[in-house]
Amino acid sequence: MAAAGPSTVLVTGGGGSGRSTLAAATARLAAESGLRTLLLAADDPHRTLDRLLGAELRPEPAELCPGLFAARLDQQAAFRDAAERLLGRAKPLFDLLGVEPLDRDEISALPGAAHLALLDALRTRSAWDAVVVDAPPVAELLAALALPKQLDRYLARLLPDEQRQAARALRPMLAAFAGVPMPADWLFEARAWAAAELAAIRTVVDAPGTTVRLVVDAAAGPQAAAALRSARAGLALHGARVESVTVNRLLPDGEDPFLASLHQAQQRQLAALEREWDVPVHPVAHLGREPQGWADLAALAAPDALRLAPASGQPVAGPAGWPVEDLLGTEERVLVWRIPLPGAERGELDLVRRGDEMLLAVGPYRRTLLLPSALRRCTVAGAALRDGELGVRFAPDPRLWPR
Template sequence: MRVILFTGKGGVGKTTTAAATAVRAARAGVKTLVLSTDAAHSLGDALAVDLGSTGEPVEIEPGLSALQVSPPRLLGDSWRVVQDYLLSVLDTIGVDGVVAEELTRLPGADEIAALLELRAQAESGPWDLVVVDCAPTAETLRLLALPEALAWHLERLLPAQRGLIRTLRPAAAAAAGVPLPEPEVVATVTGWHRQMREVQRLLTGDATSVRLVLTPERVVIAESRRTWTSLSLYGFVVDGVVVNRVFPTGDADGAGGTVDAWRSGWNTAQQEGLAQVRDSFAGLPVVVSPYLATEPIGVEALAGLAPAVDAAGNDDLLAPVRHRGMVVERDGEAFRLVLPLPLAHASDLGLQRREDELIVTVGDHRRVLTLPAALQRCVVENASVRDGRLTVRFVPDEEVWPRG
């Protein structure tokens, strides 16, 4: 089973590309689900099908189904358990009920719902391939970074909550003035933690990859370059690039037999953009999709577009992903932590050691890496960024790891 996520700057055609890929796969005999995590939900428009609001897959044709996520259906009951506890705490300290209700709304509800639905369909559904039409890049990065970040916070919350319930007696809780969470609350949070770890394993495993959709324009290319770096920071594999809406080249006569300067200008700009794309994303398959004479709406139109958007560069959409994540290597008595960060520059990076964690920042994005046991007994000697890789050298801390 494979999962392919499509993302890109708003308006570059990622929904059309995702839908066309799904149609192509289904007609090649691959049982396929195309799932939208974009709150705008334009997938049904591209397929010319009403996907409804039931949160259930809709069969488009044999072998192809589509689904748009319904957050309230997925999260309502489980979050209410936690929210009721938080409301009781806020009521104890005198927070107004209306304000408390706003404060306890679940942040990132749409993202969590989308992740849980993706995991459920990938692991329990009858699909060979799940194609995901993601939101624009900023929202997608937040979506994909959420499982690790939320699991990190839950890991720190759970021991404290369990300890409170185990050690505090009702009298002590009353003296503290704060109600203890019921076992159901802790069970809910524990369940979320487990599910987020399972989602993280799915997203960063050999079954999942991301494909970038863009147009050959400088602003779009610049954002796509940053997206590739940020996705790599979080451990996700990008395995292809689709360049959409490329005008046909060649002379075109305008009124009076003169050369069409408008299209000639776009041809020149787009060819320069294509050269920049191929240079920026060297090593990745880059597929060029033409600007069609009509908008590709409906399954038949998408089927005609499908061959042009196969960013895998081959006919096997189910081929496993070549994963290149963080590795730790021995370097004599020292260690090297290596993290792929394509297109990153040293000036874009921030690095901080905090106890047993290494915090890596790239631009506006941050990842907290829990260090392996061996590195926890080391100190950082130096770090460098070369050839798209961050290398951090650790040497043993002689206070806790004596030589000899």
């Protein structure tokens, strides 16, 4: 696996599902298999990993056992580092306005700094064979993974590349009119720098070795299964690759009628997930106590349910890979954009066309999609969800479609 490139596993799930514990057990197993592994605490406000591992995790990776390193994200430091880079680029503007830039100690993290810290940490993963991330719940994780695409879209709208030449041509006239030099060059250079930074992060997020491992508590019942189904649709919408589903804290069978009934209910839930998902569904047994220490981590990883899967080598299936079916030669006379949304339900879908873009929402998850070029000359004629696939029908606009 190390020869194929770094492997990054984002371990996520609902609160109390045991994702922090399973992330630690996964990292331990990866290190034992010979991979130089980093365990990254990205969402552990109660320092569960500190108590579990018997060590105080800090921003700098520390080796806990041969091959296994661990670190905790520092949101404040990551935000300040990013702000310093950005403020350095904006120095010409501050000089123009006569404003003193902020010192590092004056910068405090804003809402969303956790997303920034996680993305910045993922970008520096090249020093490791495997990175196991104790990630936030699915909704927050997707908000972080979607951030580079959203910011890049905003930059493209606010400062289109084609306007740079026009700005250069108009700069002398604008400078004479306003009485101050117009900072066109550095503004577009800063935009190019920001685009390059976002592209570097997107390369890691979309890499074949970056996968999501979903954790669900076996005792959570039908509500957890419904949330997992919604999460599956959200992950598919954003092109995140799900590596596996881990069903945690499965009870053993026993003579006690109460425990036997719970065991049977959990086994039915496990069987339903195995039928529904097209990725491995791994059971992890309940230890009968709260996991604590290296011996318990070894016990959790004993069935190899937590072993890292090799990278597929395939790029993430995003909008560019979603097929457009040509039915213009049939009675329907439409183009159909087929969007895979396994787990989605019809009542959760919302679809809005805005110019060359389409806003698609699945429950709490939303994404703005740039339409393929052929569909930009069409009008939306309807949509249908069948077997986990959304088919959006487009009819050619007579004003834009060549005869």
